[in-house]
Amino acid sequence: MxxxxxxxxxxxxxxxxxxxxxxxxxxxxxxxxxxxxxxxxxxxxxxxxxxxxxxxxxxxxxxxxxxxxxxxxxxxxxxxxxxxxxxxxxxGVSQEAQDRGASLVGPDKQFVGYDHVRQAPDGVDHQFLAVGRPLxxxxxxxxxxxxxxxxxxxxxxxxxxxxxxxxxxxxxxxxxxxxxxxxxxxxxxxxxxxxxxxxxxxxxxxxxxxxxxxxxxxxLESPVNYATALFERPVKLPELDVATVLQLFTPQYPSGGVSVAAATVIEGQQWLVMLMGYGDNRPGRTIDEFRAHCAALPAIFSDITSGGVTRDVVTYRQADxxxxxxxxxxxxxxxxxxxxxxxxxxxxxxxxxxxxxxxxxxxxxxxxxxxxxxxxxxxxxxxxxxxxxxxxWAVSAGGDAARIDAENGTEVPEEVRQQRRIVQQIAGAALVDPEVSRAFNNVSYMLRHPSTLFEPQLLQAVAATTGGAAAS
Ligand SMILES: Cc1cc2nc3c(=O)[nH]c(=O)nc-3n(C[C@H](O)[C@H](O)[C@H](O)COP(=O)(O)OP(=O)(O)OC[C@H]3O[C@@H](n4cnc5c(N)ncnc54)[C@H](O)[C@@H]3O)c2cc1C
Structure with a gap:
């Protein structure tokens, strides 16, 4: 590039x-x-x-x-x-949102994890606005x-x-x-x-x-099933005190078909909780099903969904x-x-x-x-x-295509296979290395172009986390 x-x-x-x-x-x-x-x-x-x-x-x-x-x-x-x-x-939009009960969430209040391994803090104070879409x-x-x-x-x-x-x-x-x-x-x-x-x-x-x-x-066909519900926030989780939780699960993790789970504190002292499954995995239409899915996830999701329900489950399916x-x-x-x-x-x-x-x-x-x-x-x-x-498209459709090909055992050209291997190594290194985590987040947050992930200095840092057997 x-x-x-x-x-x-x-x-x-x-x-x-x-x-x-x-x-x-x-x-x-x-x-x-x-x-x-x-x-x-x-x-x-x-x-x-x-x-x-x-x-x-x-x-x-x-x-x-x-x-x-x-x-x-x-x-x-x-x-x-x-x-x-x-x-x-x-x-002034962020301030007004906060005046209406939304919050700005910095890295100290975020928990991003892959199969419950927490991503290394990237040392940058990027803030998310935790707010409901209608507001x-x-x-x-x-x-x-x-x-x-x-x-x-x-x-x-x-x-x-x-x-x-x-x-x-x-x-x-x-x-x-x-x-x-x-x-x-x-x-x-x-x-x-x-x-x-x-x-x-x-x-x-x-x-x-x-x-x-x-x-x-x-x-690019990639059926996603969302289920989202709102809960009161009596549970403060003092040991973590997070306001945003994002967990991604590999197919090997026993998450009951949930590939992504997210929770964020929004206006009205509520937890907005989302479960997402691919293909035939539909993560719950009722609150009971929703909570049962949460019970299979890291314990924080059961804690978060233990409060009173302020809005029932709403589902959404997108085919591609x-x-x-x-x-x-x-x-x-x-x-x-x-x-x-x-x-x-x-x-x-x-x-x-x-x-x-x-x-x-x-x-x-x-x-x-x-x-x-x-x-x-x-x-x-x-x-x-x-x-x-x-x-x-490179980030989202690229990720989806890799997942779909892996699921179907599809043969892909050597160049594509190599590229995907590097991306996987970068994602893995982002869990442990702050520099890689920062570069990875900057791309995920759309602040920097995805090709910056392939800069030689960064690939060296990735190689260091994999004992030198890394991407080149
Ligand atoms: C389940 C789900 C979750 C999402 N989560 C996120 C997220 O976490 N973060 C994020 O950034 N984005 C997310 N998105 C995407 C986000 O909703 C859209 O990208 C965003 O709303 C911008 O879309 P838009 O304005 O282009 O279209 P839309 O929001 O779809 O709006 C289209 C507008 O056009 C109007 N319209 C339609 N037909 C006509 C017509 N004939 N004449 C005049 N007006 C018309 C509609 O009434 C509507 O107001 C999500 C989307 C989905 C489906």
Whole structure:
């Protein structure tokens, strides 16, 4: 991997809001008002006279769950890359979350373990915001919609309008506007449009229908089953005093089919507890089943789930990781981009989605700051975004592919086998060596590019932990 990609990735991670930049658009329209759409709207608010977010759900109140983002009831970890980005572009979100009962969790309050072996502390004070997704989303939304030029239109985008090979507006229907299925279509003129409609976005289909190229959809089947419940937090665990627990289990560990278990203290003095299994392993639909699964895990999970239940088990199944290759599409209209899960949605257990959305917003800011070719397809944007998607995909889909191949006994090319062996050694060394742990965490937290794990100095440190028989 070239140094320029590593440097580019880090510049996207550390991007600051611009000062007094020229306005480029009269009206920018963002289709989808979840995390990716809101962060894109924040970036566009510096560049458009008016930003209109089109979102079908009623988001005026903080709902525990809404139809357009059913994943909101599952555990949502905001990785340091995403948290720091949001703090720079929407200052005060972390503080307000804490004022509402969430907490910032530093390394002293985290327990990360593999088969119950605790990862070596990395000596860096990265802080996680321990918060429920609905509260986090509502705080981000409140800040973005408080910007004087941002508004939300409660409607469902149904297609695009074009002129001169560029997007010229968005077609939409409004709930309650005529009969369901026969709603009158309306339109909004816009000189820049963002698709942030999530993993089921219809944008590719619309493009195909309208005579443009449909970006290729790549899928990696990796069925994940989540079960999440909320418990009172009477148990303080004085011996550990943790606020976040993340345990990953290898197939050899007798975890009853649970591959990942996580617990975090969120607002309302509650433990948000998640169990995840792959394939046919479904970790409990009822509280009794859930607690029975916890009983097979390290004792901390029985302690955490011993309090009263504040919300029953909610399950979620996702069949695959997927990404859409916009860089391969030869003919796209100008003034159109896609962002967030609409472009790439991963195995959620890696916690990359919201931070990816933040980095995609960085790509948008960089593109708008440098491109002089807004009347051509946004190829420069999609190339920048590909750097972010490739990095996230390498970590999550790379890990999943290795697991699936190992389960199925699939033969893989020698080069891939070697690469996976090195990654395994790095993960093993991260348990005992602070330097490797730091490098590993920086990549897991999306602060650094995955290729930094293969720097010679780090591989030497890995080799030292394996008695010299390490990767090269
Ligand atoms: C089980 C699970 C757990 C997860 N855990 C984590 C985690 O720990 N950490 C993390 O960072 N990420 C996590 N994610 C991913 C995270 O939820 C998403 O990456 C994040 O919400 C950003 O997605 P998005 O805004 O692109 O799409 P979404 O959140 O899916 O939102 C899409 C939006 O588009 C709207 N929409 C849909 N159709 C239309 C239309 N026609 N017109 C207008 N609007 C439309 C929807 O109503 C919705 O508001 C998890 C996901 C799942 C499924």
């Amino acid at each position: 070239s140094e320029s990609v590593v440097a580019l990735f880090e510049s996207l991670v550390g991007a600051e809001p611009p000062h007094e930049v020229p306005v480029l658009f009269d009206t920018a329209c963002v289709m989808g008002g979840s995390i990716a759409g809101l962060l894109a709207a924040r970036v566009l608010s510096d560049r458009a006279r008016k930003v209109v977010i089109i979102e079908p759900d009623d988001t005026s109140a903080q709902a525990e769950s809404r139809a357009g983002a059913p994943q909101g009831r599952q555990v949502h970890t905001l990785l340091p890359a995403g948290r720091l980005w949001i703090e720079r572009w929407l200052p 986090l989303e509502s705080l981000v939304r409140a800040r973005v919609t408080a910007l004087p030029n941002v508004s939300v239109l409660r409607a469902q985008a149904t297609g695009l309008l074009y002129g001169d090979d560029a997007v010229a507006g968005v077609r939409f229907t409004v709930p309650g506007d005529g009969d369901q299925g026969k709603r009158a279509e309306r339109s909004l003129a816009a000189d820049f449009v963002v698709d942030a409609m999530g993993r089921s976005s219809r944008l590719s289909h619309w493009l195909g229908q309208d005579g443009y190229d449909e970006p290729r959809l790549e899928r 990781s997927r990404r859409r290759h916009f860089t391969e599409a030869g003919h796209l209209p100008a003034r159109l981009i896609s962002t967030g899960d609409a472009v790439a949605s991963f195995n959620p257990v890696y916690g990359q989605g919201m931070s990816s959305a933040a980095l995609h917003a960085s790509c948008l800011a960089s593109y708008l700051g440098s491109s002089s070719e807004l009347d051509k397809a946004a190829t420069e944007f999609f190339h920048l975004q590909q750097v972010v998607v490739d990095a996230a």
